[in-house]
Amino acid sequence: MVQKHRPQIFRFLLASTRDVDLAETLTQECFLKAHRNWASFRGESSAMTWLMRIAINLQKDHWRNRRMQFWRTTRTNGVDVDEASEWLSSGESSVEQKLLARERVSQVWTAVKSLSERQRTVFLMRYVEEQDLNEIATATGLSEGTVKAHLSRAVARVRLELGGKR
Amino acid sequence: MEISDKELETALQDFKNSIHAWSDAAYHRPRTLAAEVRHRSWRVALGWALGCFLVAGTVSGGIFERNHRLELARTAAAQRSADLQRQLHDQQAAKQTDEGLLADVDTDVSREVPSALEPLAQMMNDDETK
Numbered sequence: 001m002v003q004k005h006r007p008q009i010f011r012f013l014l015a016s017t018r019d020v021d022l023a024e025t026l027t028q029e030c031f032l033k034a035h036r037n038w039a040s041f042r043g044e045s046s047a048m049t050w051l052m053r054i055a056i057n058l059q060k061d062h063w064r065n066r067r068m069q070f071w072r073t074t075r076t077n078g079v080d081v082d083e084a085s086e087w088l089s090s091g092e093s094s095v096e097q098k099l100l101a102r103e104r105v106s107q108v109w110t111a112v113k114s115l116s117e118r119q120r121t122v123f124l125m126r127y128v129e130e131q132d133l134n135e136i137a138t139a140t141g142l143s144e145g146t147v148k149a150h151l152s153r154a155v156a157r158v159r160l161e162l163g164g165k166r
Numbered sequence: 167m168e169i170s171d172k173e174l175e176t177a178l179q180d181f182k183n184s185i186h187a188w189s190d191a192a193y194h195r196p197r198t199l200a201a202e203v204r205h206r207s208w209r210v211a212l213g214w215a216l217g218c219f220l221v222a223g224t225v226s227g228g229i230f231e232r233n234h235r236l237e238l239a240r241t242a243a244a245q246r247s248a249d250l251q252r253q254l255h256d257q258q259a260a261k262q263t264d265e266g267l268l269a270d271v272d273t274d275v276s277r278e279v280p281s282a283l284e285p286l287a288q289m290m291n292d293d294e295t296k
Contacts, residue, residue, distance in 0.1 A: 105183070
């Protein structure tokens with residue numbers, strides 16, 4: 001299970017936090033928690049959905065603790081939007097295509113950054129992890145209607161960002 | 167300005183591909199976490215050791231200073247007491263010396279110096295016999 005799902009959980013946490021070290025730590029915690037609570041997994045959803053739910057909760061706990069414990073060290077390895085946009089798939093052939101793709105990715109990152117935590121989670125699960133609405137609803141503990149609403153607002157925000165910068 | 171669904175789809179696809187590329191690279195990067203943790207733990211241990219050393223130094227310095235002050239105060243009190251004792255002793259000695267001297271002088275004077283009326287009394291005795 002770890003071999004199969006670890007990259008996906010890591011990717012989701014990386015996209016959520018933009019921090020490689022933090023994503024690794026949370027991924028390890030996620031599988032540790034899953035291992036400890038394996039007996040409570042009833043198989044009503046897929047293992048991936050269950051793991052995603054644990055990852056979402058860990059991420060929430062992390063940000064909550066960080067807000068509460070503001071006097072602790074606030075050093076973060078999170079990269080900014082421009083640095084995150086440097087990564088491109090090898091599909092773009094010409095330099096112009098690469099530049100355009102980088103610009104688009106940067107704009108989407110800017111929009112994602114401005115989303116609420118819930119909207120961002122839903123958006124990343126839908127458009128990066130390509131999960132369907134039912135899986136997202138199960139993992140987040142929201143109804144499908146609420147997921148749709150969050151997704152709609154997130155996409156509208158992305159559309160606005162892409163349209164405004166043209 | 168409104169963008170078309172096609173453009174949105176392309177942007178979302180680029181975004182997804184970008185995150186996948188970043189995640190793959192980060193996931194397969196060489197792990198240096200152990201060394202970092204070891205260095206960090208050394209730094210933490212060194213920090214704690216220095217902190218403990220400083221605290222121990224401060225506390226022992228405070229204790230030493232307090233004991234030193236107490237010792238000085240004790241010495242000063244003993245010195246004052248000794249001075250008082252010596253002064254008292256000197257006074258008593260001086261008093262005894264003065265009193266003895268006066269007594270000696272009194273005795274000597276009373277023996278050597280005749281009574282002031284003795285010649286007169288002698289004369290009166292002589293007259294009576296006559």
